[in-house]
Amino acid sequence: MHISTFMKRLALILLALPFAATAQPPNKFVGSQVCKTCHPDIWLNFYKNPHFKSIASAKEAEDKTGCEGCHGAGGNHVAAGGGKTTIPRSFTLMSTDRALETCLACHSKDMSRANVRRSSHTEADVVCSNCHSIHKAATPKFLLAKHQTELCYTCHASIRAQFEMPVKHRVNEGVVQCTDCHNPHGSFNSATPTGSSAALVTTALDNEQPCLKCHIDKRGPFVYEHASVRVEGCAGCHMPHGSTNAKLLRRPVTFTLCLECHNGAGTFGRQNNGVFAQSASHNMLDPKYQKCTLCHVRIHGSNADATFLR
Amino acid sequence: MRRTLLCIFVIAFAAGAQETVAPTAGERVGSVRGENTGDYNVVQSWEFGYRYASVGGNQGEYRSDVNYHDGFRLLGSSFTVNSKDGKGRWFDEIVLTTQGLGNDPYESATLRVQKNRWYRYDLLWRQNDYFNPGLTVANGAHIEDTTYSWQDHDLTLLPQNWYRIRAGYSRTGQNGPALTSQQIFNAQGTVYPIFRDIKQQYNEFRLGGDILLKGFRLTVQHRWEYFKEDTTDNQAIAVQGAAPQVLSSFYRAQPYRGTTPGWMGNLYFERRWIAVNGRVSYANTKGNFGQNETAMGQDRFGNSQNQQVIVIGNGDRPVLTADLNETLFPEGKFSIVNNSSVANTRMDGNNFFEQFNNANFLFSTINFQLLNIRLVTNAADLRYRFSKRLNIFAGFRFAERRIQSVEDSTVPGSPYFGVTAQQANHTDAGVAGVNWLPLKTLRVHLEGEVGRNDNPFTPVSLRNYHAIRSKIQYRRKTVTLGGGYQENYNNNSIQITAYSSHARTYSADASWNVRSWVSVDASYTRLHLDTLGGIDYFAGAPAQQLTGTSIYISNIHAANLGLRFALSKRADLYAGYNITKDTGDGRTTQSTDPFYNAQTFPLTYQSPLFRLSVRITEKLRYNVGYQYYGYNEQFGLFSTYENFHANTGYTSLLWSF
Numbered sequence: 003m004h005i006s007t008f009m010k011r012l013a014l015i016l017l018a019l020p021f022a023a024t025a026q027p028p029n030k031f032v033g034s035q036v037c038k039t040c041h042p043d044i045w046l047n048f049y050k051n052p053h054f055k056s057i058a059s060a061k062e063a064e065d066k067t068g069c070e071g072c073h074g075a076g077g078n079h080v081a082a083g084g085g086k087t088t089i090p091r092s093f094t095l096m097s098t099d100r101a102l103e104t105c106l107a108c109h110s111k112d113m114s115r116a117n118v119r120r121s122s123h124t125e126a127d128v129v130c131s132n133c134h135s136i137h138k139a140a141t142p143k144f145l146l147a148k149h150q151t152e153l154c155y156t157c158h159a160s161i162r163a164q165f166e167m168p169v170k171h172r173v174n175e176g177v178v179q180c181t182d183c184h185n186p187h188g189s190f191n192s193a194t195p196t197g198s199s200a201a202l203v204t205t206a207l208d209n210e211q212p213c214l215k216c217h218i219d220k221r222g223p224f225v226y227e228h229a230s231v232r233v234e235g236c237a238g239c240h241m242p243h244g245s246t247n248a249k250l251l252r253r254p255v256t257f258t259l260c261l262e263c264h265n266g267a268g269t270f271g272r273q274n275n276g277v278f279a280q281s282a283s284h285n286m287l288d289p290k291y292q293k294c295t296l297c298h299v300r301i302h303g304s305n306a307d308a309t310f311l312r
Numbered sequence: 313m314r315r316t317l318l319c320i321f322v323i324a325f326a327a328g329a330q331e332t333v334a335p336t337a338g339e340r341v342g343s344v345r346g347e348n349t350g351d352y353n354v355v356q357s358w359e360f361g362y363r364y365a366s367v368g369g370n371q372g373e374y375r376s377d378v379n380y381h382d383g384f385r386l387l388g389s390s391f392t393v394n395s396k397d398g399k400g401r402w403f404d405e406i407v408l409t410t411q412g413l414g415n416d417p418y419e420s421a422t423l424r425v426q427k428n429r430w431y432r433y434d435l436l437w438r439q440n441d442y443f444n445p446g447l448t449v450a451n452g453a454h455i456e457d458t459t460y461s462w463q464d465h466d467l468t469l470l471p472q473n474w475y476r477i478r479a480g481y482s483r484t485g486q487n488g489p490a491l492t493s494q495q496i497f498n499a500q501g502t503v504y505p506i507f508r509d510i511k512q513q514y515n516e517f518r519l520g521g522d523i524l525l526k527g528f529r530l531t532v533q534h535r536w537e538y539f540k541e542d543t544t545d546n547q548a549i550a551v552q553g554a555a556p557q558v559l560s561s562f563y564r565a566q567p568y569r570g571t572t573p574g575w576m577g578n579l580y581f582e583r584r585w586i587a588v589n590g591r592v593s594y595a596n597t598k599g600n601f602g603q604n605e606t607a608m609g610q611d612r613f614g615n616s617q618n619q620q621v622i623v624i625g626n627g628d629r630p631v632l633t634a635d636l637n638e639t640l641f642p643e644g645k646f647s648i649v650n651n652s653s654v655a656n657t658r659m660d661g662n663n664f665f666e667q668f669n670n671a672n673f674l675f676s677t678i679n680f681q682l683l684n685i686r687l688v689t690n691a692a693d694l695r696y697r698f699s700k701r702l703n704i705f706a707g708f709r710f711a712e713r714r715i716q717s718v719e720d721s722t723v724p725g726s727p728y729f730g731v732t733a734q735q736a737n738h739t740d741a742g743v744a745g746v747n748w749l750p751l752k753t754l755r756v757h758l759e760g761e762v763g764r765n766d767n768p769f770t771p772v773s774l775r776n777y778h779a780i781r782s783k784i785q786y787r788r789k790t791v792t793l794g795g796g797y798q799e800n801y802n803n804n805s806i807q808i809t810a811y812s813s814h815a816r817t818y819s820a821d822a823s824w825n826v827r828s829w830v831s832v833d834a835s836y837t838r839l840h841l842d843t844l845g846g847i848d849y850f851a852g853a854p855a856q857q858l859t860g861t862s863i864y865i866s867n868i869h870a871a872n873l874g875l876r877f878a879l880s881k882r883a884d885l886y887a888g889y890n891i892t893k894d895t896g897d898g899r900t901t902q903s904t905d906p907f908y909n910a911q912t913f914p915l916t917y918q919s920p921l922f923r924l925s926v927r928i929t930e931k932l933r934y935n936v937g938y939q940y941y942g943y944n945e946q947f948g949l950f951s952t953y954e955n956f957h958a959n960t961g962y963t964s965l966l967w968s969f
Contacts, residue, residue: 050353050394050405055428055472058398097700099647106582111524113531113578116589119639120649120693125705126757126783127747142392142407143424157783159796159819163837163870167892168377168917168943175332176411177418177440190591190635190653208574208595208631209655216460218484218514218539221570223599223627225661227683232659233715233769246868246894246915248448254913254949255448258862262845263770265859267808270770272683272717273733277770279848283499286851289451292910296450296503297495305568305601305663306623308679308721311495312564312605 029090030077034068037076040084041069044137052145053136072104072136093131102129114187121188122201128157133186154180161243170244183212183242211235213242224303226310229272230263231302257292333921333939334962335359335388335411346392347969351400356391360384361935361964363416369943369956372445372455377917378941379417379443380960386413387964404428417441432471436464442486448949450493453505458488474525478533480518487511492545494562497611497619502553506562511542520576529580535595537572545605556614562607570599589637597629599661618670625663625679632656649693659683664724677721680728684716693743701749705759709741715769737767739774745781757783768804771811771845775804790825808846808859815841829878839868847907864911865897884925891918896947914946925966933966 034057038045048054056067070076074090082088086095093101102124109115109130118124133153139145146153151173155162164170171178180186184202191203204212213236214221220231230238239259240250253259263270266279284291295301300310336359346355364382367374393406405426412419419439426432439461446454462484469477490508495501520533547562574595581588603623611617633655641647660682667674693707713736720730745759761779768775779800786793798817805811821835845862872890879885896912903909923937938961945953 049396049398050392054398058404058428059472097697099695099697099703110580110582110587111522111529113522113529113580116578116580116591117637117651119587119647120637120651120691125693125695125745125759127703127755142405143422156792157785157794159794159821159835160798160817160837160839162835162872163819163839163868163892166870166872166890167868168373168915172418172440175418177420177438190633206595208572208593208597208629209633209657216462216484218486219512219541219543221514221539221597223597223629223659223661225625225627225663225679225681227659227681229683229715229717230770232657232683233685233713234773238770238772246866246892246913246917248446249444251449253864253910255910258847258864258907258910261847261849262772262809262811262843262862265771265808265846265848267771267846267848268806269735269767270773272715272719273731274735280850282850282855282857284850285853285855286849286907290503293450296453296493299454299492299494305566305625305627305661306603306621306665308719312603312621 029075031064031070032076032080033064034070036080037069050142051136051139066108071108098127098129098131101131105130114185117185117188117190119188121186123186124188150179150181151176154186164241164244167244167246169246169248169250171242171250173243182215220302222303224305226304226306226308228301228303228310230277255292256294257286260294333923333937333960334361334363334385334935334964336923336925336933336935336937336964336966348396351396353394353396354392355968356389357966357968358389359387359935359964359966361387361962363387363960363962365958365960367956367958370954371956372443372447373943373954374941374956374958375443376445377943377956378958378960379441380958381417383415385416385962386410387416387962388412398428400427402427426471429472430470432468434464434466436462438462442488445954447952447954451952453491453493453503456488456490456510458486458490458510461485475521475523477521478518479520480516482514482516482518484514485512494545494607496559496562496607497557497609497617501612502557502559504547504551504553504559504562506545506547506564508543508545511544512540514539527581527583529578531576531578531580533576535572535574535576537570537574537597539568539570539572539599541566541568550609554612556610557612559607559609561609562605564603564605566601566603568599568601570597572597585640585642587639589635591633591635593631593633595631597627597631599627599629601625601627601663616670620668622666623663625661627659627661629657629659631658645697647695649691649695651689651691653689654687656686657684660718676724678724679722680718680720680730682716682718684714686714688712702747704744704746706744707742709739709743709763711739713737713739735767735769737765737769739763739765753786753788755783755785755787757781771804771806771809772813773804774802777802792821792823794821795819808848810861811843811845813841813843815839831876833874833876834872836869836871839866839870841866860907862907862911863897866913867895867897869893869895882927886923887921889918889920891916893917909947910949912947913949916942916944916946918942931967931969933968935962935964935966937962 056062056071064070072091079085079088086092091104106118133147134145135147136145140148165173173180183204185204186202189202189204191205210221236242239252241252242250245251247254251259261280263277264279266276268276271277286292290296298310300307300312304310304312306312346353362384363380365380389410391408395404398404403425405424407424410421417440421437423435439459442456442458442460444456445452464482466480488510490510491505492508493503494506495503515538517536518533520531523530543566545562545564547559550558550560552558572595574593576591576593578589578591605621607619609617635651635653637651639647639649662678662680664678666676689711691707691709693705695703695705697703715735717733718730720728722728741761741763743759743761748756750756759781763774763777765773765775781798783796784794796819800815803812817837817839819835819837823833825831842865846859847862848859850857870892872888874886874888877885893916894914896914899912919939919941921937921939923935925933925935927933941958941960944955
């Protein structure tokens with residue numbers, strides 16, 4: 003047997019003696035200093051970990067501080083000489099919902115996680131330990147397992163493809179982050195519309211879409227609102243991640259995008275009589291009229307003109 | 313066969329995030345444990361370098377898509393200070409990171425300073441040089457060459473206490489020159505490009521706190537938002553339209569001032585088998601504006617025109633929202649989550665509009681508009697866990713949306729006789745899914761959704777729809793393989809519109825750490841969208857009303873490949889390739905039908921890159937990188953091709969200690 007292994011086991015046995023005298027259950031708390039004996043690599047840099055706060059304060063109860071605050075009492079683990087199965091809360095062996103509840107025991111105190119249990123991540127069994135790495139974090143803030151963009155792309159490969167298109171929000175370039183628009187812990191956004199609509203989208207107090215955090219001139223309120231923008235949201239006309247079309251539009255040119263709604267048919271629109279069709283003065287064979295926003299410059303809403311001309 | 317083999321290769325070796333070539337990522341220098349100074353540990357790294365770019369073809373499209381240019385930069389940096397006992401005098405942690413400082417188009421900095429138990433301060437600052445030619449939208453008449461800047465400050469006092477105080481400030485701005493357009497003097501007149509000086513700013517102040525007492529958490533926040541716009545539109549020189557039209561001068565100022573005070577209260581409590589969260593928020597935006605527009609020139613009949621438009625008015629938007637979210641977990645395997653939400657948004661505004669032509673009063677109107685949206689939703693989900701490896705969930709979504717509308721315009725002194733309308737629509741949707749780990753290393757997720765809306769608001773809104781989302785992931789020590797399929801189908805057909813949309817996304821990705829010194833990442837995604845919509849339009853002279861269909865097919869293939877080599881612990885080499893290719897609807901020549909032409913836009917956008925990082929000393933590395941961008945449109949919309957190619961690169965020194 004290697005000498006260092008022998009010494010480690012000897013140390014463990016000596017440490018375990020006080021606990022061996024009692025029956026296995028109930029499991030006892032041993033304190034982080036004991037854990038340090040066999041896990042020096044984790045302990046060495048643990049003062050850089052946000053969870054070190056509980057140790058530094060020295061005011062927390064033993065079940066809420068240090069290693070055992072998350073992993074549970076370590077008495078049996080020490081007595082057994084190690085092993086994952088003797089750790090009450092070993093995150094690699096736990097079911098996902100138990101891992102979630104363990105973290106939420108402290109972290110539900112923040113309002114940004116108020117909707118975590120109804121989030122699409124939780125429904126897909128994606129919980130805290132899938133994205134956060136407590137002991138081998140790639141980022142000092144939030145202890146993410148990878149840098150944010152790479153982390154999200156791990157599961158969302160099709161979203162990565164959208165951000166690599168010629169027209170896109172600058173996520174790969176590092177100036178925009180996924181969390182600018184999404185709350186991975188679940189958002190307050192109401193449950194509709196559903197289907198193809200985006201998940202986990204954050205909204206401001208006044209239910210504004212996250213787009214308006216940057217596109218401030220589109221906020222309004224306007225005297226003449228483009229009603230579909232307010233009712234169906236920005237994604238009615240734009241692809242928010244990336245597109246091969248200018249201005250992230252859903253179509254290469256504007257007139258087909260506009261005319262698909264503005265056809266006067268059915269009971270759509272503000273007055274239940276169809277979204278009004280274009281004027282007879284617009285000859286669609288003339289390229290000028292094919293670029294609707296050339297004249298309708300205030301298409302997101304206007305304070306001066308009902309047809310968004312100024 | 314070759315294509316199949318190629319596909320298999322791409323899928324099998326599928327891709328990591330395609331990084332931009334600089335700053336140098338992933339290669340570390342020196343001891344990651346940093347230097348000890350007193351009771352603190354300090355780790356820092358600074359990368360200084362020179363970036364270059366050589367662009368051929370359409371500069372506007374390059375600036376819109378890429379925008380890197382020459383110059384010295386602090387390409388990236390990080391600086392952390394940690395107290396070793398968590399009991400520093402003024403602070404316990406400082407984390408500072410920056411990217412692209414020194415005039416890169418994408419600059420950012422983050423800062424966190426905190427002292428355990430006393431305070432935590434976070435700053436996020438970003439700046440983006442935004443250029444957009446918007447050619448296919450407005451034929452070059454809507455260029456923007458502006459700068460967006462953002463800053464967010466958040467301060468939490470007593471972050472570990474049973475009560476916490478939170479304060480914050482955010483600021484967003486857009487400034488810079490742009491072009492807009494204006495059709496002037498006649499409805500059939502020329503559309504002129506107009507110079508625009510964009511000046512917009514948004515400020516938000518936040519103050520609030522949390523109280524944690526006996527398992528209850530109460531959060532209260534008050535917020536004040538201020539928005540101001542001082543953009544002006546100006547055309548100081550004469551512009552010739554289709555003869556005899558002339559716009560000899562144009563000026564427009566449209567100042568806007570908006571304020572939004574808002575309150576939010578949130579109550580959360582949790583017991584052994586129940587967690588409840590309730591939130592109420594109210595915000596009331598008020599905006600005041602004025603507009604003064606003057607234009608001089610000749611109309612399309614050659615008559616001299618001197619036109620002035622004056623508008624003044626205001627808009628209001630009170631928004632009230634309430635949510636209640638309950639989670640029940642009566643026993644370990646079973647949980648129920650229910651969320652109810654009510655939101656009411658009321659937008660009303662009025663303006664007083666006056667127009668003078670050749671100094672003569674032409675007309676004056678008073679407008680009143682209202683748009684009121686009330687949304688009531690409920691979502692209930694049940695989850696059952698059979699074992700650690702298998703759980704299922706099912707849920708029901710319900711939404712009732714009521715939209716009220718008033719549109720009115722009248723002359724001063726007359727009563728309003730507005731057009732009022734009200735409608736309601738109702739959405740029911742069911743969802744179900746399964747999460748399964750057939751092996752410890754294999755994870756499968758499958759979910760589906762079916763929904764119905766009885767009265768969609770627009771012809772492209774969801775009516776009869778379904779969605780499928782599936783993912784499979786295999787993860788073993790050095791290998792990760794993933795695949796996914798997603799489908800969204802919507803049918804909103806009625807007479808004329810006959811709208812349907814069918815989007816399918818296929819994706820595959822793989823990551824393999826072959827050895828400690830070599831790794832491969834790759835991914836492939838296919839985004840396939842086809843839509844069919846009914847349209848109604850006028851064409852020809854004299855104009856004839858026509859109906860037809862609008863068919864749009866987009867077939868986007870995207871792939872990327874990344875290879876990372878560590879050479880004798882001395883150098884790191886990264887090579888990557890990224891391609892996005894839209895094959896459109898398969899046409900190789902343009903149709904004579906303008907609508908049909910506009911529906912496909914095949915293009916290829918590709919970007920190979922390499923980056924070499926060489927260790928010079930324990931604390932110093934030399935880096936060099938190159939990235940090519942090639943953008944090639946196969947169909948030039950409106951006979952405009954925006955193709956470009958660019959050779960970009962950088963060379964830098966990375967100093968870490």
